[in-house]
Amino acid sequence: MSEHALDRANPAAGRPVRLYTPPASLGGRLWSWRYLILRRVCQLGVLLMFFGTAHWGWSVAGAPLLTGNLSASEFAGLIPMTDPFAALQILLTRHMLATEALLGVGIVLAFYALVGGRVFCAWVCPVNMVTDLAGWLQARLGLANVLHLNRNLRYYGLALALVLSALTGLAAFEWVSPIAMLHRELIFGVGMGLTGVAGIFLFDLLVLKHGWCGHLCPLGAFYALLGRTAQLRVRFDARTCTRCGECIRFCPEPQVLKLDQAAAAGMVASGECTNCLRCVPICPEGSLSFDLRALIPRHNAQPLKPD
Amino acid sequence: MTAPANAGRRVFLVRLTQGAALAASGGLVWTYVLRSEARASPFALRPPGALAEPDFNALCIKCGQCVNACPYDTLRLATAWDSRPIGSPYFLPRETPCYMCTDIPCLKACPTGALSPQLKDIRDARMGLAVIDIENCLSWNGMRCEICYLTCPVRGRAITVERRTGPEGTHARLVPIVHSDHCTGCGVCEKKCPTQEAAIKVVQADLVKGDMGEHYRLMREGITPGAAPPAPAVPPAAGPDRRPAVPGLDVLNQGL
Numbered sequence: 300m301s302e303h304a305l306d307r308a309n310p311a312a313g314r315p316v317r318l319y320t321p322p323a324s325l326g327g328r329l330w331s332w333r334y335l336i337l338r339r340v341c342q343l344g345v346l347l348m349f350f351g352t353a354h355w356g357w358s359v360a361g362a363p364l365l366t367g368n369l370s371a372s373e374f375a376g377l378i379p380m381t382d383p384f385a386a387l388q389i390l391l392t393r394h395m396l397a398t399e400a401l402l403g404v405g406i407v408l409a410f411y412a413l414v415g416g417r418v419f420c421a422w423v424c425p426v427n428m429v430t431d432l433a434g435w436l437q438a439r440l441g442l443a444n445v446l447h448l449n450r451n452l453r454y455y456g457l458a459l460a461l462v463l464s465a466l467t468g469l470a471a472f473e474w475v476s477p478i479a480m481l482h483r484e485l486i487f488g489v490g491m492g493l494t495g496v497a498g499i500f501l502f503d504l505l506v507l508k509h510g511w512c513g514h515l516c517p518l519g520a521f522y523a524l525l526g527r528t529a530q531l532r533v534r535f536d537a538r539t540c541t542r543c544g545e546c547i548r549f550c551p552e553p554q555v556l557k558l559d560q561a562a563a564a565g566m567v568a569s570g571e572c573t574n575c576l577r578c579v580p581i582c583p584e585g586s587l588s589f590d591l592r593a594l595i596p597r598h599n600a601q602p603l604k605p606d
Numbered sequence: 607m608t609a610p611a612n613a614g615r616r617v618f619l620v621r622l623t624q625g626a627a628l629a630a631s632g633g634l635v636w637t638y639v640l641r642s643e644a645r646a647s648p649f650a651l652r653p654p655g656a657l658a659e660p661d662f663n664a665l666c667i668k669c670g671q672c673v674n675a676c677p678y679d680t681l682r683l684a685t686a687w688d689s690r691p692i693g694s695p696y697f698l699p700r701e702t703p704c705y706m707c708t709d710i711p712c713l714k715a716c717p718t719g720a721l722s723p724q725l726k727d728i729r730d731a732r733m734g735l736a737v738i739d740i741e742n743c744l745s746w747n748g749m750r751c752e753i754c755y756l757t758c759p760v761r762g763r764a765i766t767v768e769r770r771t772g773p774e775g776t777h778a779r780l781v782p783i784v785h786s787d788h789c790t791g792c793g794v795c796e797k798k799c800p801t802q803e804a805a806i807k808v809v810q811a812d813l814v815k816g817d818m819g820e821h822y823r824l825m826r827e828g829i830t831p832g833a834a835p836p837a838p839a840v841p842p843a844a845g846p847d848r849r850p851a852v853p854g855l856d857v858l859n860q861g862l
Contacts (some may be wrong), residue, residue: 353674367674381667394665463633488682
């Protein structure tokens with residue numbers, strides 16, 4: 300433990316501040332990356348299911364396994380899923396969607412309202428892998444941001460997408476979305492859509508860390524609004540927290556870790572939290588954990604285990 | 607100097623104007639991109655049952671379920687910077703035409719209704735209209751081809767073969783003629799056309815189809831294209847003053 304860390308002892312906790320030290324052993328490291336690995340498995344698994352259905356005829360009980368793409372899909376010939384943001388834009392063009400698409404909207408809305416809207420961002424969206432790589436590389440290369448943007452810009456983008464959908468009669472974001480472009484072209488054939496993703500990568504790497512996902516993406520903004528009702532949240536135990544700030548350093552949306560607010564709520568309540576769980580393994584005090592919203596007050600009231 | 611009492615309001619108004627200007631300029635660029643993408647529509651042949659282009663463009667969610675459902679891999683999704691609207695399904699008949707499945711699986715797979723379930727019979731589909739380049743068509747140049755006629759899934763109705771007299775000193779020709787009231791635009795003819803570049807091509811119907819208007823339609827009453835002229839109202843009398851049975855003359859003289 301460095302002297303510097305000792306100097307920053309937090310009077311509230313009355314304990315010395317420890318910083319995160321990566322485990323020395325490979326097993327320990329892998330364990331500390333457990334959520335990252337799970338997220339990659341989930342992201343690639345979804346992509347692979349779409350790809351396998353489109354190209355290798357993967358099926359289950361005679362029906363295509365997962366046909367379509369993230370805009371709209373059908374699982375096992377039974378469960379339709381529709382991107383609710385895309386559906387909203389289409390409805391604003393004054394066109395009525397068929398029942399299957401509307402049912403798919405209901406299913407997706409219900410799912411993300413429960414697990415957290417931006418779980419889509421951290422666990423499903425393929426762009427997340429690209430922007431995570433850019434963020435990691437930016438830190439590795441020691442590059443500094445050259446631009447500052449307000450993180451609320453995404454909500455203006457969201458509003459603009461809805462207004463333009465109504466004005467132009469076209470689903471405005473769907474026609475330019477680099478997320479849809481990447482996913483579509485990975486599944487149905489590669490074209491210049493990958494340049495959009497390359498643009499995001501360079502923007503995130505050279506201009507602004509987490510620039511796209513954390514500042515601009517209207518779909519992320521939509522899911523952030525939806526995520527306010529999330530039942531899966533990161534629990535925050537203020538009693539053990541030494542305010543070392545390591546979670547904020549690792550978090551791609553650090554504004555959600557306002558620790559005073561989190562202490563009051565007992566959790567990271569903001570819809571902008573993607574439930575990526577980066578913060579959980581790196582917290583030196585174990586103050587952060589993945590939990591059900593309903594159980595959080597009880598868990599935070601349990602007596603502390605002695606160190 | 608003290609700050610004016612309404613400084614807060616001034617800041618707010620300036621911010622508001624800045625925000626509006628940003629939204630307006632961003633919105634204009636965004637709209638330009640949208641419109642230039644949508645303008646590429648005339649060059650895309652859509653799957654069967656597709657709604658009229660503006661409605662199709664609005665409703666299609668670009669999910670590709672029709673592409674997956676097509677058993678012949680006919681359909682594909684336009685990639686970015688393609689000369690067709692981004693992400694939307696289309697097909698290139700010269701590569702793979704629509705083979706007109708009677709159960710229309712692509713349409714059944716569409717979750718949004720951009721491919722309208724109102725289409726029940728694939729022969730009522732209007733994906734496009736075949737047009738013949740008579741300068742390069744083998745049959746129109748006096749050779750015996752008629753492959754388009756023979757391979758047409760709506761054979762004998764969408765394409766018929768008719769006899770035309772050739773130029774002086776040549777034999778008669780059997781030429782294919784497309785009939786828009788039966789052509790589904792499936793593109794099998796374009797696929798099978800033996801010329802180097804297809805002499806029969808499917809295009810969106812409204813690019814090539816005219817409209818006579820009500821006035822001329824009235825004049826055509828009683829004459830169906832390709833059919834024999836109706837029997838003369840008055841049978842030509844025998845004898846030296848017999849009038850020639852010129853086709854159409856009786857119709858022109860009707861009511862006189």
